[in-house]
Amino acid sequence: MASLISTKTNHFRYASRFLFSHLLRHSTPTSSLLSPSFAHHLSSHHPHQVGNQGYGIGSLMLYQRLLSSTSNQEKKVLDNSSKDDSGQGKKSGGEQEQKSDAGKSVRGSPVSWLSLVFLVLTGAGLVFYYDKQKKRHIEEIQSASVSVKQGPSAGKAAIGGPFELTNHHGKRVTEKDFMGKWTLLYFGFTHCPDICPEELVKLAAAVDKIKEKGGIETVPVFISVDPERDTVEQVAEYVKEFHPKLIGLTGSSDEIKNVARAYRVYYMKTTEEDSDYLVDHSIVIYLMAPDMGFVKFFGKNNDVDSLADGVIKEIKQYKK
Incomplete structure:
Protein backbone atom coordinates (compact mmCIF):
# COMPACT_ATOMS: atom_id res chain seq x y z
CA MET A 1 0.00 0.00 0.00
CA LYS A 91 -12.08 -14.76 12.82
CA SER A 92 -10.54 -13.77 16.10
CA GLY A 93 -14.02 -13.07 17.41
CA GLY A 94 -15.17 -16.53 16.28
CA GLU A 95 -12.16 -18.08 17.92
CA GLN A 96 -12.93 -16.15 21.07
CA GLU A 97 -16.54 -17.33 20.89
CA GLN A 98 -15.41 -20.92 20.41
CA LYS A 99 -13.03 -20.54 23.31
CA SER A 100 -15.77 -19.02 25.37
CA ASP A 101 -18.13 -21.84 24.35
CA ALA A 102 -15.50 -24.34 25.24
CA GLY A 103 -15.06 -22.57 28.49
CA LYS A 104 -18.78 -22.69 29.06
CA SER A 105 -18.87 -26.42 28.38
CA VAL A 106 -16.00 -26.90 30.77
CA ARG A 107 -17.50 -24.59 33.34
CA GLY A 108 -20.92 -26.14 32.73
CA SER A 109 -19.69 -29.67 33.36
CA PRO A 110 -20.85 -29.72 37.03
CA VAL A 111 -24.42 -29.42 35.77
CA SER A 112 -23.95 -32.54 33.66
CA TRP A 113 -22.42 -34.37 36.61
CA LEU A 114 -25.35 -33.28 38.73
CA SER A 115 -27.77 -34.67 36.14
CA LEU A 116 -25.82 -37.93 36.03
CA VAL A 117 -25.92 -38.25 39.80
CA PHE A 118 -29.66 -37.59 39.78
CA LEU A 119 -30.16 -40.23 37.08
CA VAL A 120 -28.12 -42.80 39.02
CA LEU A 121 -30.03 -42.11 42.22
CA THR A 122 -33.35 -42.41 40.40
CA GLY A 123 -32.34 -45.73 38.81
CA ALA A 124 -31.12 -47.06 42.14
CA GLY A 125 -34.42 -46.10 43.75
CA LEU A 126 -36.39 -47.87 41.03
CA VAL A 127 -34.25 -51.01 41.35
CA PHE A 128 -34.66 -50.98 45.13
CA TYR A 129 -38.43 -50.56 44.83
CA TYR A 130 -38.70 -53.35 42.24
CA ASP A 131 -36.55 -55.69 44.35
CA LYS A 132 -38.65 -54.96 47.43
CA GLN A 133 -41.89 -55.61 45.57
CA LYS A 134 -40.47 -58.82 44.12
CA LYS A 135 -39.42 -60.11 47.54
CA ARG A 136 -42.81 -59.28 48.98
CA HIS A 137 -44.52 -61.07 46.10
CA ILE A 138 -42.33 -64.15 46.63
CA GLU A 139 -43.10 -64.12 50.35
CA GLU A 140 -46.82 -63.93 49.62
CA ILE A 141 -46.57 -66.89 47.24
CA GLN A 142 -44.59 -68.90 49.78
CA SER A 143 -47.01 -68.14 52.59
CA ALA A 144 -49.93 -69.03 50.35
CA SER A 145 -48.31 -72.31 49.32
CA VAL A 146 -47.61 -73.18 52.96
CA SER A 147 -51.20 -72.48 53.91
CA VAL A 148 -52.37 -74.65 51.01
CA LYS A 149 -50.08 -77.48 52.08
CA GLN A 150 -51.22 -77.30 55.66
CA GLY A 151 -54.79 -76.63 54.65
CA PRO A 152 -56.45 -76.63 58.06
CA SER A 153 -59.23 -74.38 56.84
CA ALA A 154 -59.86 -76.38 53.65
CA GLY A 155 -62.12 -78.81 55.48
CA LYS A 156 -62.61 -82.49 54.90
CA ALA A 157 -63.35 -83.90 51.48
CA ALA A 158 -66.94 -85.05 51.08
CA ILE A 159 -65.92 -88.60 50.27
CA GLY A 160 -67.42 -91.60 52.06
CA GLY A 161 -70.59 -92.19 53.97
CA PRO A 162 -72.98 -94.85 55.16
CA PHE A 163 -73.62 -97.89 53.00
CA GLU A 164 -75.09 -101.39 53.28
CA LEU A 165 -73.79 -104.25 51.10
CA THR A 166 -73.19 -108.01 51.12
CA ASN A 167 -69.73 -109.47 51.61
CA HIS A 168 -68.34 -112.47 49.71
CA HIS A 169 -69.47 -114.73 52.54
CA GLY A 170 -73.07 -113.62 52.03
CA LYS A 171 -73.20 -111.47 55.19
CA ARG A 172 -74.74 -108.02 55.24
CA VAL A 173 -72.29 -105.38 56.31
CA THR A 174 -72.18 -101.60 56.70
CA GLU A 175 -69.43 -99.01 57.08
CA LYS A 176 -69.53 -99.57 60.84
CA ASP A 177 -68.12 -103.06 60.41
CA PHE A 178 -64.86 -101.53 59.23
CA MET A 179 -64.42 -98.99 61.99
CA GLY A 180 -61.34 -99.29 64.17
CA LYS A 181 -59.23 -100.39 61.19
CA TRP A 182 -57.31 -98.71 58.38
CA THR A 183 -59.18 -99.63 55.21
CA LEU A 184 -58.14 -99.53 51.55
CA LEU A 185 -61.13 -99.50 49.16
CA TYR A 186 -61.06 -100.29 45.44
CA PHE A 187 -64.06 -100.21 43.03
CA GLY A 188 -64.05 -102.60 40.04
CA PHE A 189 -65.73 -105.67 38.52
CA THR A 190 -64.80 -109.31 38.25
CA HIS A 191 -65.01 -109.48 34.43
CA CYS A 192 -62.44 -106.76 33.99
CA PRO A 193 -59.77 -108.07 31.60
CA ASP A 194 -56.65 -106.26 32.80
CA ILE A 195 -56.98 -103.03 34.84
CA CYS A 196 -58.76 -104.48 37.85
CA PRO A 197 -56.48 -107.52 38.21
CA GLU A 198 -53.40 -105.28 38.01
CA GLU A 199 -54.73 -102.87 40.62
CA LEU A 200 -55.78 -105.65 42.99
CA VAL A 201 -52.37 -107.32 42.71
CA LYS A 202 -50.75 -103.98 43.54
CA LEU A 203 -53.15 -103.48 46.46
CA ALA A 204 -52.44 -106.93 47.91
CA ALA A 205 -48.66 -106.45 47.66
CA ALA A 206 -48.93 -102.98 49.25
CA VAL A 207 -50.89 -104.39 52.21
CA ASP A 208 -48.08 -106.82 52.98
CA LYS A 209 -45.41 -104.12 52.52
CA ILE A 210 -47.27 -101.70 54.81
CA LYS A 211 -47.30 -104.37 57.52
CA GLU A 212 -43.65 -105.18 56.93
CA LYS A 213 -42.29 -101.61 56.77
CA GLY A 214 -44.68 -99.72 59.02
CA GLY A 215 -46.08 -102.42 61.26
CA ILE A 216 -49.58 -101.23 60.37
CA GLU A 217 -52.52 -103.56 59.74
CA THR A 218 -54.74 -102.54 56.82
CA VAL A 219 -57.90 -104.17 55.43
CA PRO A 220 -58.19 -104.39 51.61
CA VAL A 221 -61.77 -104.16 50.27
CA PHE A 222 -63.08 -104.77 46.77
CA ILE A 223 -66.52 -103.26 45.89
CA SER A 224 -68.17 -104.38 42.65
CA VAL A 225 -69.70 -101.88 40.20
CA ASP A 226 -71.27 -104.66 38.15
CA PRO A 227 -74.20 -105.87 40.28
CA GLU A 228 -75.83 -107.75 37.40
CA ARG A 229 -73.02 -110.31 37.02
CA ASP A 230 -71.06 -110.03 40.27
CA THR A 231 -72.98 -112.30 42.57
CA VAL A 232 -71.76 -113.27 46.03
CA GLU A 233 -70.33 -116.53 44.63
CA GLN A 234 -68.63 -114.75 41.73
CA VAL A 235 -67.05 -112.21 44.05
CA ALA A 236 -65.92 -114.95 46.46
CA GLU A 237 -64.11 -116.83 43.71
CA TYR A 238 -62.53 -113.63 42.48
CA VAL A 239 -61.10 -112.14 45.68
CA LYS A 240 -59.40 -115.32 46.88
CA GLU A 241 -57.05 -115.12 43.87
CA PHE A 242 -55.34 -111.96 45.18
CA HIS A 243 -55.04 -111.94 48.97
CA PRO A 244 -56.51 -113.93 51.89
CA LYS A 245 -57.48 -110.69 53.68
CA LEU A 246 -59.21 -109.16 50.66
CA ILE A 247 -62.94 -108.64 51.34
CA GLY A 248 -65.39 -108.57 48.41
CA LEU A 249 -68.65 -106.59 48.56
CA THR A 250 -71.60 -106.58 46.16
CA GLY A 251 -75.26 -105.66 46.26
CA SER A 252 -78.25 -104.59 44.23
CA SER A 253 -78.14 -101.93 41.58
CA ASP A 254 -79.45 -99.27 43.98
CA GLU A 255 -77.04 -100.23 46.73
CA ILE A 256 -74.08 -100.07 44.36
CA LYS A 257 -75.33 -96.75 43.03
CA ASN A 258 -75.55 -95.30 46.53
CA VAL A 259 -72.09 -96.38 47.64
CA ALA A 260 -70.55 -95.19 44.35
CA ARG A 261 -72.20 -91.80 44.82
CA ALA A 262 -70.95 -91.56 48.39
CA TYR A 263 -67.35 -92.20 47.32
CA ARG A 264 -67.55 -90.10 44.14
CA VAL A 265 -66.91 -93.09 41.89
CA TYR A 266 -67.79 -93.02 38.21
CA TYR A 267 -68.95 -96.20 36.46
CA MET A 268 -70.95 -96.94 33.30
CA LYS A 269 -71.78 -100.06 31.32
CA THR A 270 -70.44 -100.10 27.75
CA THR A 271 -72.02 -101.65 24.61
CA GLU A 272 -73.67 -104.95 25.30
CA GLU A 273 -73.10 -108.04 23.14
CA ASP A 274 -74.75 -111.23 24.43
CA SER A 275 -74.20 -110.33 28.10
CA ASP A 276 -70.51 -109.76 27.41
CA TYR A 277 -69.76 -106.13 28.25
CA LEU A 278 -67.26 -104.00 30.04
CA VAL A 279 -67.78 -101.38 32.73
CA ASP A 280 -65.93 -98.12 32.48
CA HIS A 281 -65.11 -96.86 35.99
CA SER A 282 -62.75 -94.78 38.12
CA ILE A 283 -59.40 -96.38 38.92
CA VAL A 284 -58.82 -95.17 42.48
CA ILE A 285 -57.76 -96.67 45.83
CA TYR A 286 -59.15 -94.84 48.90
CA LEU A 287 -57.43 -94.76 52.28
CA MET A 288 -60.04 -94.60 55.04
CA ALA A 289 -59.28 -93.86 58.68
CA PRO A 290 -60.46 -96.08 61.59
CA ASP A 291 -63.56 -93.86 61.87
CA MET A 292 -64.19 -94.50 58.15
CA GLY A 293 -63.33 -90.90 57.37
CA PHE A 294 -61.58 -90.18 54.08
CA VAL A 295 -57.80 -89.57 54.31
CA LYS A 296 -56.37 -89.74 50.78
CA PHE A 297 -56.78 -91.46 47.42
CA PHE A 298 -54.10 -93.03 45.21
CA GLY A 299 -54.38 -93.28 41.45
CA LYS A 300 -53.18 -95.75 38.85
CA ASN A 301 -49.83 -93.99 38.49
CA ASN A 302 -48.68 -95.29 41.91
CA ASP A 303 -46.69 -98.51 41.99
CA VAL A 304 -46.46 -100.90 44.96
CA ASP A 305 -43.66 -99.02 46.73
CA SER A 306 -45.12 -95.55 46.30
CA LEU A 307 -48.54 -96.80 47.38
CA ALA A 308 -47.14 -98.48 50.51
CA ASP A 309 -44.93 -95.52 51.41
CA GLY A 310 -47.78 -93.08 50.80
CA VAL A 311 -50.15 -95.01 53.05
CA ILE A 312 -47.57 -95.25 55.84
CA LYS A 313 -46.84 -91.53 55.62
CA GLU A 314 -50.52 -90.57 55.74
CA ILE A 315 -51.21 -92.86 58.70
CA LYS A 316 -48.30 -91.44 60.68
CA GLN A 317 -49.35 -87.86 60.00
CA TYR A 318 -52.93 -88.73 60.90
CA LYS A 319 -51.83 -90.13 64.28
CA LYS A 320 -49.82 -87.00 65.04
Missing part, protein backbone atom coordinates in the same frame (compact mmCIF):
# COMPACT_ATOMS: atom_id res chain seq x y z
CA ALA A 2 2.92 2.45 0.80
CA SER A 3 4.45 1.85 -2.63
CA LEU A 4 1.13 2.56 -4.31
CA ILE A 5 0.76 5.87 -2.46
CA SER A 6 4.34 6.84 -3.40
CA THR A 7 3.70 6.08 -7.07
CA LYS A 8 0.52 8.11 -7.12
CA THR A 9 2.29 11.02 -5.40
CA ASN A 10 4.94 11.08 -8.10
CA HIS A 11 2.25 11.08 -10.78
CA PHE A 12 0.65 14.00 -9.03
CA ARG A 13 3.90 15.90 -8.98
CA TYR A 14 4.52 15.31 -12.71
CA ALA A 15 0.98 16.32 -13.61
CA SER A 16 1.22 19.49 -11.49
CA ARG A 17 4.47 20.56 -13.10
CA PHE A 18 3.08 19.95 -16.59
CA LEU A 19 -0.10 21.86 -15.87
CA PHE A 20 1.50 24.90 -14.35
CA SER A 21 4.06 25.10 -17.12
CA HIS A 22 1.27 24.97 -19.70
CA LEU A 23 -0.78 27.61 -17.93
CA LEU A 24 2.14 29.97 -17.71
CA ARG A 25 2.82 29.44 -21.37
CA HIS A 26 -0.78 30.20 -22.52
CA SER A 27 -1.92 32.52 -19.68
CA THR A 28 -5.21 30.61 -19.04
CA PRO A 29 -7.47 32.10 -16.33
CA THR A 30 -7.70 29.86 -13.26
CA SER A 31 -11.40 30.45 -13.01
CA SER A 32 -12.01 28.66 -16.32
CA LEU A 33 -10.06 25.67 -15.07
CA LEU A 34 -12.05 25.41 -11.92
CA SER A 35 -15.53 26.03 -13.35
CA PRO A 36 -16.84 24.05 -16.33
CA SER A 37 -19.81 26.41 -16.61
CA PHE A 38 -17.44 29.36 -16.97
CA ALA A 39 -15.52 27.51 -19.70
CA HIS A 40 -18.79 27.03 -21.54
CA HIS A 41 -19.44 30.76 -21.16
CA LEU A 42 -16.08 31.58 -22.69
CA SER A 43 -16.68 29.24 -25.59
CA SER A 44 -19.98 30.89 -26.38
CA HIS A 45 -18.72 34.53 -26.14
CA HIS A 46 -15.04 34.15 -27.03
CA PRO A 47 -14.70 31.20 -29.43
CA HIS A 48 -11.27 32.15 -30.57
CA GLN A 49 -9.88 32.37 -27.11
CA VAL A 50 -11.36 29.03 -26.09
CA GLY A 51 -10.06 27.36 -29.19
CA ASN A 52 -6.62 28.49 -28.33
CA GLN A 53 -7.04 27.21 -24.82
CA GLY A 54 -8.48 23.73 -25.74
CA TYR A 55 -5.23 22.08 -25.10
CA GLY A 56 -5.06 23.54 -21.61
CA ILE A 57 -8.58 22.44 -20.81
CA GLY A 58 -7.85 18.91 -22.04
CA SER A 59 -4.79 18.83 -19.83
CA LEU A 60 -6.89 19.93 -16.90
CA MET A 61 -9.42 17.13 -17.58
CA LEU A 62 -6.59 14.61 -17.76
CA TYR A 63 -5.33 15.84 -14.44
CA GLN A 64 -8.78 15.51 -12.91
CA ARG A 65 -9.10 11.93 -14.19
CA LEU A 66 -5.72 11.12 -12.77
CA LEU A 67 -6.68 12.48 -9.39
CA SER A 68 -10.03 10.62 -9.41
CA SER A 69 -8.43 7.31 -10.42
CA THR A 70 -5.82 7.76 -7.71
CA SER A 71 -8.44 8.44 -5.09
CA ASN A 72 -10.53 5.45 -6.25
CA GLN A 73 -7.58 3.10 -6.12
CA GLU A 74 -6.61 4.35 -2.69
CA LYS A 75 -10.19 3.88 -1.57
CA LYS A 76 -10.17 0.28 -2.86
CA VAL A 77 -6.92 -0.42 -1.08
CA LEU A 78 -8.32 1.01 2.13
CA ASP A 79 -11.53 -0.97 1.70
CA ASN A 80 -9.59 -4.19 1.14
CA SER A 81 -7.42 -3.56 4.14
CA SER A 82 -10.48 -2.79 6.24
CA LYS A 83 -12.10 -6.00 5.00
CA ASP A 84 -8.99 -7.95 5.89
CA ASP A 85 -8.94 -6.31 9.27
CA SER A 86 -12.65 -7.01 9.74
CA GLY A 87 -12.19 -10.62 8.57
CA GLN A 88 -9.38 -11.11 10.98
CA GLY A 89 -11.52 -9.49 13.62
CA LYS A 90 -14.39 -11.79 12.82
Whole structure:
Protein backbone atom coordinates (compact mmCIF):
# COMPACT_ATOMS: atom_id res chain seq x y z
CA MET A 1 0.00 0.00 0.00
CA ALA A 2 2.92 2.45 0.80
CA SER A 3 4.45 1.85 -2.63
CA LEU A 4 1.13 2.56 -4.31
CA ILE A 5 0.76 5.87 -2.46
CA SER A 6 4.34 6.84 -3.40
CA THR A 7 3.70 6.08 -7.07
CA LYS A 8 0.52 8.11 -7.12
CA THR A 9 2.29 11.02 -5.40
CA ASN A 10 4.94 11.08 -8.10
CA HIS A 11 2.25 11.08 -10.78
CA PHE A 12 0.65 14.00 -9.03
CA ARG A 13 3.90 15.90 -8.98
CA TYR A 14 4.52 15.31 -12.71
CA ALA A 15 0.98 16.32 -13.61
CA SER A 16 1.22 19.49 -11.49
CA ARG A 17 4.47 20.56 -13.10
CA PHE A 18 3.08 19.95 -16.59
CA LEU A 19 -0.10 21.86 -15.87
CA PHE A 20 1.50 24.90 -14.35
CA SER A 21 4.06 25.10 -17.12
CA HIS A 22 1.27 24.97 -19.70
CA LEU A 23 -0.78 27.61 -17.93
CA LEU A 24 2.14 29.97 -17.71
CA ARG A 25 2.82 29.44 -21.37
CA HIS A 26 -0.78 30.20 -22.52
CA SER A 27 -1.92 32.52 -19.68
CA THR A 28 -5.21 30.61 -19.04
CA PRO A 29 -7.47 32.10 -16.33
CA THR A 30 -7.70 29.86 -13.26
CA SER A 31 -11.40 30.45 -13.01
CA SER A 32 -12.01 28.66 -16.32
CA LEU A 33 -10.06 25.67 -15.07
CA LEU A 34 -12.05 25.41 -11.92
CA SER A 35 -15.53 26.03 -13.35
CA PRO A 36 -16.84 24.05 -16.33
CA SER A 37 -19.81 26.41 -16.61
CA PHE A 38 -17.44 29.36 -16.97
CA ALA A 39 -15.52 27.51 -19.70
CA HIS A 40 -18.79 27.03 -21.54
CA HIS A 41 -19.44 30.76 -21.16
CA LEU A 42 -16.08 31.58 -22.69
CA SER A 43 -16.68 29.24 -25.59
CA SER A 44 -19.98 30.89 -26.38
CA HIS A 45 -18.72 34.53 -26.14
CA HIS A 46 -15.04 34.15 -27.03
CA PRO A 47 -14.70 31.20 -29.43
CA HIS A 48 -11.27 32.15 -30.57
CA GLN A 49 -9.88 32.37 -27.11
CA VAL A 50 -11.36 29.03 -26.09
CA GLY A 51 -10.06 27.36 -29.19
CA ASN A 52 -6.62 28.49 -28.33
CA GLN A 53 -7.04 27.21 -24.82
CA GLY A 54 -8.48 23.73 -25.74
CA TYR A 55 -5.23 22.08 -25.10
CA GLY A 56 -5.06 23.54 -21.61
CA ILE A 57 -8.58 22.44 -20.81
CA GLY A 58 -7.85 18.91 -22.04
CA SER A 59 -4.79 18.83 -19.83
CA LEU A 60 -6.89 19.93 -16.90
CA MET A 61 -9.42 17.13 -17.58
CA LEU A 62 -6.59 14.61 -17.76
CA TYR A 63 -5.33 15.84 -14.44
CA GLN A 64 -8.78 15.51 -12.91
CA ARG A 65 -9.10 11.93 -14.19
CA LEU A 66 -5.72 11.12 -12.77
CA LEU A 67 -6.68 12.48 -9.39
CA SER A 68 -10.03 10.62 -9.41
CA SER A 69 -8.43 7.31 -10.42
CA THR A 70 -5.82 7.76 -7.71
CA SER A 71 -8.44 8.44 -5.09
CA ASN A 72 -10.53 5.45 -6.25
CA GLN A 73 -7.58 3.10 -6.12
CA GLU A 74 -6.61 4.35 -2.69
CA LYS A 75 -10.19 3.88 -1.57
CA LYS A 76 -10.17 0.28 -2.86
CA VAL A 77 -6.92 -0.42 -1.08
CA LEU A 78 -8.32 1.01 2.13
CA ASP A 79 -11.53 -0.97 1.70
CA ASN A 80 -9.59 -4.19 1.14
CA SER A 81 -7.42 -3.56 4.14
CA SER A 82 -10.48 -2.79 6.24
CA LYS A 83 -12.10 -6.00 5.00
CA ASP A 84 -8.99 -7.95 5.89
CA ASP A 85 -8.94 -6.31 9.27
CA SER A 86 -12.65 -7.01 9.74
CA GLY A 87 -12.19 -10.62 8.57
CA GLN A 88 -9.38 -11.11 10.98
CA GLY A 89 -11.52 -9.49 13.62
CA LYS A 90 -14.39 -11.79 12.82
CA LYS A 91 -12.08 -14.76 12.82
CA SER A 92 -10.54 -13.77 16.10
CA GLY A 93 -14.02 -13.07 17.41
CA GLY A 94 -15.17 -16.53 16.28
CA GLU A 95 -12.16 -18.08 17.92
CA GLN A 96 -12.93 -16.15 21.07
CA GLU A 97 -16.54 -17.33 20.89
CA GLN A 98 -15.41 -20.92 20.41
CA LYS A 99 -13.03 -20.54 23.31
CA SER A 100 -15.77 -19.02 25.37
CA ASP A 101 -18.13 -21.84 24.35
CA ALA A 102 -15.50 -24.34 25.24
CA GLY A 103 -15.06 -22.57 28.49
CA LYS A 104 -18.78 -22.69 29.06
CA SER A 105 -18.87 -26.42 28.38
CA VAL A 106 -16.00 -26.90 30.77
CA ARG A 107 -17.50 -24.59 33.34
CA GLY A 108 -20.92 -26.14 32.73
CA SER A 109 -19.69 -29.67 33.36
CA PRO A 110 -20.85 -29.72 37.03
CA VAL A 111 -24.42 -29.42 35.77
CA SER A 112 -23.95 -32.54 33.66
CA TRP A 113 -22.42 -34.37 36.61
CA LEU A 114 -25.35 -33.28 38.73
CA SER A 115 -27.77 -34.67 36.14
CA LEU A 116 -25.82 -37.93 36.03
CA VAL A 117 -25.92 -38.25 39.80
CA PHE A 118 -29.66 -37.59 39.78
CA LEU A 119 -30.16 -40.23 37.08
CA VAL A 120 -28.12 -42.80 39.02
CA LEU A 121 -30.03 -42.11 42.22
CA THR A 122 -33.35 -42.41 40.40
CA GLY A 123 -32.34 -45.73 38.81
CA ALA A 124 -31.12 -47.06 42.14
CA GLY A 125 -34.42 -46.10 43.75
CA LEU A 126 -36.39 -47.87 41.03
CA VAL A 127 -34.25 -51.01 41.35
CA PHE A 128 -34.66 -50.98 45.13
CA TYR A 129 -38.43 -50.56 44.83
CA TYR A 130 -38.70 -53.35 42.24
CA ASP A 131 -36.55 -55.69 44.35
CA LYS A 132 -38.65 -54.96 47.43
CA GLN A 133 -41.89 -55.61 45.57
CA LYS A 134 -40.47 -58.82 44.12
CA LYS A 135 -39.42 -60.11 47.54
CA ARG A 136 -42.81 -59.28 48.98
CA HIS A 137 -44.52 -61.07 46.10
CA ILE A 138 -42.33 -64.15 46.63
CA GLU A 139 -43.10 -64.12 50.35
CA GLU A 140 -46.82 -63.93 49.62
CA ILE A 141 -46.57 -66.89 47.24
CA GLN A 142 -44.59 -68.90 49.78
CA SER A 143 -47.01 -68.14 52.59
CA ALA A 144 -49.93 -69.03 50.35
CA SER A 145 -48.31 -72.31 49.32
CA VAL A 146 -47.61 -73.18 52.96
CA SER A 147 -51.20 -72.48 53.91
CA VAL A 148 -52.37 -74.65 51.01
CA LYS A 149 -50.08 -77.48 52.08
CA GLN A 150 -51.22 -77.30 55.66
CA GLY A 151 -54.79 -76.63 54.65
CA PRO A 152 -56.45 -76.63 58.06
CA SER A 153 -59.23 -74.38 56.84
CA ALA A 154 -59.86 -76.38 53.65
CA GLY A 155 -62.12 -78.81 55.48
CA LYS A 156 -62.61 -82.49 54.90
CA ALA A 157 -63.35 -83.90 51.48
CA ALA A 158 -66.94 -85.05 51.08
CA ILE A 159 -65.92 -88.60 50.27
CA GLY A 160 -67.42 -91.60 52.06
CA GLY A 161 -70.59 -92.19 53.97
CA PRO A 162 -72.98 -94.85 55.16
CA PHE A 163 -73.62 -97.89 53.00
CA GLU A 164 -75.09 -101.39 53.28
CA LEU A 165 -73.79 -104.25 51.10
CA THR A 166 -73.19 -108.01 51.12
CA ASN A 167 -69.73 -109.47 51.61
CA HIS A 168 -68.34 -112.47 49.71
CA HIS A 169 -69.47 -114.73 52.54
CA GLY A 170 -73.07 -113.62 52.03
CA LYS A 171 -73.20 -111.47 55.19
CA ARG A 172 -74.74 -108.02 55.24
CA VAL A 173 -72.29 -105.38 56.31
CA THR A 174 -72.18 -101.60 56.70
CA GLU A 175 -69.43 -99.01 57.08
CA LYS A 176 -69.53 -99.57 60.84
CA ASP A 177 -68.12 -103.06 60.41
CA PHE A 178 -64.86 -101.53 59.23
CA MET A 179 -64.42 -98.99 61.99
CA GLY A 180 -61.34 -99.29 64.17
CA LYS A 181 -59.23 -100.39 61.19
CA TRP A 182 -57.31 -98.71 58.38
CA THR A 183 -59.18 -99.63 55.21
CA LEU A 184 -58.14 -99.53 51.55
CA LEU A 185 -61.13 -99.50 49.16
CA TYR A 186 -61.06 -100.29 45.44
CA PHE A 187 -64.06 -100.21 43.03
CA GLY A 188 -64.05 -102.60 40.04
CA PHE A 189 -65.73 -105.67 38.52
CA THR A 190 -64.80 -109.31 38.25
CA HIS A 191 -65.01 -109.48 34.43
CA CYS A 192 -62.44 -106.76 33.99
CA PRO A 193 -59.77 -108.07 31.60
CA ASP A 194 -56.65 -106.26 32.80
CA ILE A 195 -56.98 -103.03 34.84
CA CYS A 196 -58.76 -104.48 37.85
CA PRO A 197 -56.48 -107.52 38.21
CA GLU A 198 -53.40 -105.28 38.01
CA GLU A 199 -54.73 -102.87 40.62
CA LEU A 200 -55.78 -105.65 42.99
CA VAL A 201 -52.37 -107.32 42.71
CA LYS A 202 -50.75 -103.98 43.54
CA LEU A 203 -53.15 -103.48 46.46
CA ALA A 204 -52.44 -106.93 47.91
CA ALA A 205 -48.66 -106.45 47.66
CA ALA A 206 -48.93 -102.98 49.25
CA VAL A 207 -50.89 -104.39 52.21
CA ASP A 208 -48.08 -106.82 52.98
CA LYS A 209 -45.41 -104.12 52.52
CA ILE A 210 -47.27 -101.70 54.81
CA LYS A 211 -47.30 -104.37 57.52
CA GLU A 212 -43.65 -105.18 56.93
CA LYS A 213 -42.29 -101.61 56.77
CA GLY A 214 -44.68 -99.72 59.02
CA GLY A 215 -46.08 -102.42 61.26
CA ILE A 216 -49.58 -101.23 60.37
CA GLU A 217 -52.52 -103.56 59.74
CA THR A 218 -54.74 -102.54 56.82
CA VAL A 219 -57.90 -104.17 55.43
CA PRO A 220 -58.19 -104.39 51.61
CA VAL A 221 -61.77 -104.16 50.27
CA PHE A 222 -63.08 -104.77 46.77
CA ILE A 223 -66.52 -103.26 45.89
CA SER A 224 -68.17 -104.38 42.65
CA VAL A 225 -69.70 -101.88 40.20
CA ASP A 226 -71.27 -104.66 38.15
CA PRO A 227 -74.20 -105.87 40.28
CA GLU A 228 -75.83 -107.75 37.40
CA ARG A 229 -73.02 -110.31 37.02
CA ASP A 230 -71.06 -110.03 40.27
CA THR A 231 -72.98 -112.30 42.57
CA VAL A 232 -71.76 -113.27 46.03
CA GLU A 233 -70.33 -116.53 44.63
CA GLN A 234 -68.63 -114.75 41.73
CA VAL A 235 -67.05 -112.21 44.05
CA ALA A 236 -65.92 -114.95 46.46
CA GLU A 237 -64.11 -116.83 43.71
CA TYR A 238 -62.53 -113.63 42.48
CA VAL A 239 -61.10 -112.14 45.68
CA LYS A 240 -59.40 -115.32 46.88
CA GLU A 241 -57.05 -115.12 43.87
CA PHE A 242 -55.34 -111.96 45.18
CA HIS A 243 -55.04 -111.94 48.97
CA PRO A 244 -56.51 -113.93 51.89
CA LYS A 245 -57.48 -110.69 53.68
CA LEU A 246 -59.21 -109.16 50.66
CA ILE A 247 -62.94 -108.64 51.34
CA GLY A 248 -65.39 -108.57 48.41
CA LEU A 249 -68.65 -106.59 48.56
CA THR A 250 -71.60 -106.58 46.16
CA GLY A 251 -75.26 -105.66 46.26
CA SER A 252 -78.25 -104.59 44.23
CA SER A 253 -78.14 -101.93 41.58
CA ASP A 254 -79.45 -99.27 43.98
CA GLU A 255 -77.04 -100.23 46.73
CA ILE A 256 -74.08 -100.07 44.36
CA LYS A 257 -75.33 -96.75 43.03
CA ASN A 258 -75.55 -95.30 46.53
CA VAL A 259 -72.09 -96.38 47.64
CA ALA A 260 -70.55 -95.19 44.35
CA ARG A 261 -72.20 -91.80 44.82
CA ALA A 262 -70.95 -91.56 48.39
CA TYR A 263 -67.35 -92.20 47.32
CA ARG A 264 -67.55 -90.10 44.14
CA VAL A 265 -66.91 -93.09 41.89
CA TYR A 266 -67.79 -93.02 38.21
CA TYR A 267 -68.95 -96.20 36.46
CA MET A 268 -70.95 -96.94 33.30
CA LYS A 269 -71.78 -100.06 31.32
CA THR A 270 -70.44 -100.10 27.75
CA THR A 271 -72.02 -101.65 24.61
CA GLU A 272 -73.67 -104.95 25.30
CA GLU A 273 -73.10 -108.04 23.14
CA ASP A 274 -74.75 -111.23 24.43
CA SER A 275 -74.20 -110.33 28.10
CA ASP A 276 -70.51 -109.76 27.41
CA TYR A 277 -69.76 -106.13 28.25
CA LEU A 278 -67.26 -104.00 30.04
CA VAL A 279 -67.78 -101.38 32.73
CA ASP A 280 -65.93 -98.12 32.48
CA HIS A 281 -65.11 -96.86 35.99
CA SER A 282 -62.75 -94.78 38.12
CA ILE A 283 -59.40 -96.38 38.92
CA VAL A 284 -58.82 -95.17 42.48
CA ILE A 285 -57.76 -96.67 45.83
CA TYR A 286 -59.15 -94.84 48.90
CA LEU A 287 -57.43 -94.76 52.28
CA MET A 288 -60.04 -94.60 55.04
CA ALA A 289 -59.28 -93.86 58.68
CA PRO A 290 -60.46 -96.08 61.59
CA ASP A 291 -63.56 -93.86 61.87
CA MET A 292 -64.19 -94.50 58.15
CA GLY A 293 -63.33 -90.90 57.37
CA PHE A 294 -61.58 -90.18 54.08
CA VAL A 295 -57.80 -89.57 54.31
CA LYS A 296 -56.37 -89.74 50.78
CA PHE A 297 -56.78 -91.46 47.42
CA PHE A 298 -54.10 -93.03 45.21
CA GLY A 299 -54.38 -93.28 41.45
CA LYS A 300 -53.18 -95.75 38.85
CA ASN A 301 -49.83 -93.99 38.49
CA ASN A 302 -48.68 -95.29 41.91
CA ASP A 303 -46.69 -98.51 41.99
CA VAL A 304 -46.46 -100.90 44.96
CA ASP A 305 -43.66 -99.02 46.73
CA SER A 306 -45.12 -95.55 46.30
CA LEU A 307 -48.54 -96.80 47.38
CA ALA A 308 -47.14 -98.48 50.51
CA ASP A 309 -44.93 -95.52 51.41
CA GLY A 310 -47.78 -93.08 50.80
CA VAL A 311 -50.15 -95.01 53.05
CA ILE A 312 -47.57 -95.25 55.84
CA LYS A 313 -46.84 -91.53 55.62
CA GLU A 314 -50.52 -90.57 55.74
CA ILE A 315 -51.21 -92.86 58.70
CA LYS A 316 -48.30 -91.44 60.68
CA GLN A 317 -49.35 -87.86 60.00
CA TYR A 318 -52.93 -88.73 60.90
CA LYS A 319 -51.83 -90.13 64.28
CA LYS A 320 -49.82 -87.00 65.04
